[in-house]
Amino acid sequence: MTHTGKPSYECTVCNKTYTSKGGLKYHERSHTGDRHFSLST
Ligand SMILES: [Zn+2]
Numbered sequence: 001m002t003h004t005g006k007p008s009y010e011c012t013v014c015n016k017t018y019t020s021k022g023g024l025k026y027h028e029r030s031h032t033g034d035r036h037f038s039l040s041t
Helices: 021-032
Strands: none
Touching: none
16 A cells, blocks of 8 residues: 555455555446456456
8 A cells, every 4th residue: 555645445355455445346347247247357
């Protein structure tokens, strides 16, 4: 994590962090969508 002081939004599924809420919300759709997301990382 960086010391930017900005709020970070963390995905509760894969713990990936985003600096914008919109970015996280868009990302979460890959988990909650109808398509199964392969956790290969
Ligand atoms: Zn995620």
